Structures are given as structure tokens and as C-alpha cells.
Amino acid sequence: KPSPAVARAVASSASGDVSAMTGEPGDGAGAGPPPGSRLALLALVQRVSRLVSCDTVLEALPQMDSEQLQHRANEALAALDPKGVDAEALASPPEESSLPCMCALAVECIKVVERAELSTHLARVVAAGCEVMSELLDPRTSEARASWSYNWLEDTLEDLSDELDFLALEVYCGLGRLDGAVAESEQSPAAFEVDENDFGNFWGSIEHRQALQELSAWLLCLVFRALSYSAISARTLVEFTNRDLLCLCSLMRGLLAARPGCDSGLPHDAAELQGVALQALCGLTAPELAFLNPAVEGDGDEARDEETIEARNRTLGYYLEVLCAAIVETGMLQDALDAVLVAVRGSEDSAQNALGMRFLSFLSALMLQADSAERTGMADDLDEPQPALRLRAEVSRRADALGMILEAILSSGAAFQNVSQLRELTISCATLSAALAAQGSDGHGEDGFTLGCRMMLATCLEHSLPEDRDGAVALAALTALAVNVGDLEVCSDKLRDLAGRLSSDNSQRARSRLQRTDCMRILVRGGPGAALAVFPDAVEGAAAAAPAQAAAEAPAPSAAAPVA
Secondary structure, eight states, X not given: OOOHHHHHHHHHHHHTOHHHHHSSOOOOSSOOOOTTSHHHHHHHHHHXXXXXXXXXXXXXXXXXXXXXXXXXXXXXXXXXXXXXOOHHHHTSOOOXXXXXXXXXXXXXXXXXXXXXXXXXXXXHHHHHHHHHHHHHTOGGGHHHHHTOSSOHHHHHHHHTHHHHHHHHHHHHHXXXXXXXXXXXXXXXXXXXXXXXXHHHHHHHHHHXXXXXXXXXXXXXXXXXXXXXXXXXXXXXXXXXXTTOHHHHHHHHHXXXXXOTTTSTTSOTTHHHHHHHHHHHHHGGGOGGGGGOOGGGSTTHHHHHHTOOHHHHHHHHHHHXXXXXXXXXXXXXXXXXXXXXXXXXXXXXXXXXXXXXXXXXXXXXXXXXXXHHHHHHTGGGGSSSOOHHHHHHHHHHHTXXXXXXXXXXXXXXXXXXXXXXXXXHHHHHHHHHHHHHHHHTXXXXXXXXXXHHHHHHHHHHHHSOOOSSHHHHHHHHHHHHHHHHTTOHHHHHHHHXXXXXXXXXXXXXXXXXXXXXXXXXXXXXXXXXXXXXXXXOOHHHHHHHHHHHHHHHHSOOOOTTSOOO
16 A cells, blocks of 8 residues: 555645645646656546546456456556655656656557457456556656656557557447447437446447547557657558558547546547647548558559559549548548547647647548549439538538638738638638538528638638739639629629739630649539639730731821822
């Protein structure tokens, strides 16, 4: 058992009394022990000790495994509780001598996934093991880790590599099964008509799902901290999940579903973790991710170079369809929207607003895939809509949330400070508004996103766009946006005035962008004809100007010449 001083410190950390922990005055308003400190780890190990001693865990595990867990927990408690501990030592990172015991406890907890099915309590045990490793890898303890004589954490993570891969798959399977069970129960009759046993199963499914979502949050926290936040990218996470987009989206949903500041048991920097996850999510549409195939390495590079453009496009289209299916099947869209909205609303940080713009660009890339599926007629040959079309329907139902994200971006003014950002934002909004119009949802034109697009259109036309290459593309996207939201007639004069100021090369560049049919195209409702009419055709203009120019260059008639 811990000493009385440590017991009082752990008890005070639960109540938020910082002065009792460290001897310094605190606010007492929910403050906890410093992340990565000996006190935080001690409270965590005591929680693990209680978890592995409960009857549910003892019944689910073989006796030898449960006894090994209890032994590791007691061993870690003894290592963290040396005699003569003081408040300053409690608030500092653990000594290196305690690391072998802490790492052994984490390994024993995580290996539970190989010994039994992840029930609610066992999922919490495994999550506690990930939490132990995450606390030891906390960024605030980087200086202490640099002084260690041996990298215990790297060695432990190498031993756990196979278990972490298996854990990610188990969490994905469990969440998929429980999401179906919860959805089926939510469609049941009213509560007073539900049998008591059915209600117990329903509540048990919700609790079990929350435990697995918390486990996925701590698992991703462990991966992010092991690799460092700056090194996390879409490619990194795709490789971590062995290119399984369904598994990746399921894990990401568990992290994005968390509510920092509201949900207990989350990392102290959960908001930052969500931001890192969202940045990686927005990078999943990168074309190079479609070709991460280990079968085409070495000698396969020559074969890959000989692939035709059509074959590459088919591979990319298949990858995007799988990504759309992963988002739809895991139900991640709503949680991602909520997390982005929390990040951009009321924030003056340019990075947060850039995240909102990048998320809209991510969705617009997937809406282009839906447009491709609809134009090729492939959806007509299937009994159910293609994943991209299903995702478009999901996006259409959440148009109001998209409108709130766009409103938060516009209110910050960040998009108008950089013409390249304005260009990308207008292209994304034009594509998304065309997708909403193509979906044929009831009340189109009155949803929050369409109203936000009209506000952005009016704001952009009040400012003079630059007359360079980026300004020409931005103007083409604004024209497409005016067509998609039904405001072309109102804005045509202003758009024609801005288009008339462009040089012939930039005007032709805008027309060419509207006429593209590849992944760089801008979707226009009903075709690009109405938008192209805004921009003067350089060929037609040259043909019309030729007679006038020839007449001006003709020699003047001589005064002595007879007049016919």
C-alpha cells in the first residue's frame, strides 16, 4: 500500500486540491496532478489495481493472467512509492528506476486483448495500459526522458508492435458490432414498451461502445506521442492500420467523438490530439495514398511506370470509393463535423481557420467522386447507391453544420488575407453547393451552407479580386458558386465587370478551369455554359476585332482620287 503522504496526495488530486498535492495554493476547480508526473502515474496505477481486482475482470481472465496483472500493479505501486517522498518529488516525472515496472504493467494490460474478448471492463484495462505509456511519453516530460540512460519506452513499443496492430483491428470490429446493436435498439418502440432485459442490453451496448471509443482515443494518443505530433500525417496513419481505411476511420471516430473538458478520462491535450487527427483526416484524399501497395516495389516500379493514365485513374477512383465507404459505414462524418466546428468557432487562431477550410476542401474532393459515379452511370447498375453517393446524401443532411463552419471562417476574415486560400475556399464551396443541388434535397437554397455561400459571394464581390492567375481561378469559382446557389442573375453585372478586367490569358485560364473534366474541375450546376458566358472568349474577341483592326490599318484614300 502507498504511504500516508502519497495516499493523501492521490485523494487530493481526485478532488482538485492542488495545495494539498504540492504545498502551493491552487484554485481547487478541477485541477489535477501535472501530466506525466509521479503523482499522475500513481493515481493511474491505483486505478489499474482496482480494475484488475474487480470480479468481472477476474471471471473473464484465466487465474494466472489476473494474478500477473495484480502483481505488476503492486510492483508499479511499490516503485512509485519510495519512502521519504515529498510534494516536489510527486509533481516531477518518475525516476528512471521505476520505468521497468511501469512498462511491464503497460505491456501486461495491453496484452489482455490477446487473452479474452474486449468486454467493457477489459477494454478499460487495455485503455489504462495505453494511458500508462502515453503518460510516460507526455511532451512535458521530454527533458526528463533525455536524461535516461536507456530508452525504455522505445524498447517497450517495439515489443508491443504486433499487439497494437491486433488491438486496432479488435477495436474496429467491436465498434462496428456495437454501432449496429445501438442503432437497432434506438429504432425500438417507446421506452415504456421495451422489455427490461432489452433496455439493459441497450444501455450495456452504449457503455461498452463508450469504453471502446475511449480505448481508441488512448491508442491514437499513444501512437501520436510515440511518433511526435509533428510527424503525424495521413500516410503515417494509413500505414499504421495496414492500409485499412475502415479501421482507421473507426479509430479516428473514437477520438473525435470525445469532448475535451467534458469527458473524464481523456488526455489533457485531447483538443490538440483532435486537431492532429483532423489534419491527417483531411489528407486522406491525396492521390499518392492510392498507390501505397507493397506488391509494386522494386521490380514492380517499372511496371507501375508503364501503367496507363486510365489505369491510374481507376485505381484512384477505387481508393476514393473505399474512403467514402469507410466514412459512411463508421458514421464518422458527424463527429468530424462537430470537432471542426468546435475548433473554428470563436477561435482567432489562423491555424484553426485553415483547418476549417481544409476540411471543406476534403469533403469537396469526395463530392467530385460522387459526381463521377453519377455521370458514368455506374450507380444505376447496383441495388444500393455507391458509397460516394451515400456520402453525398449524408453531407446534404448536414448542410446546416457546414454552413456554421463556413460562417465561422468568414467571420474571422482569414480567407480574405490570402488570395490562394480564397481560391481554394471558393472552389470547395462551389463543389459542395453543386453537390447539394444535385442531391435534390428538399428546401435547397434555404439550408445554412447555401446561405453562407451567398454571404461569401456578396462579400467577395465587394472586394476587388487580384487580376493575376489566382484571381482568375478564384473568379471562375465565384461564378460557378453564383450559378449553384441561384444568384447569377443578381451578380452577373459585377462578375462581368471583374472578368472584363482580366487579361486575355487570364480570362482564357478561367474558362479552361471551368471546362476541365478531371479531378481539378469545378462543378457547375447544369453544366458550365452559364458560367462561361461571363468570361469573354479570346478567340471570338479576336475574330470580332479583326475587321475593325483591318479598317484602321488600311491607307487613307488620296484627295485627287475620283469619288465613285
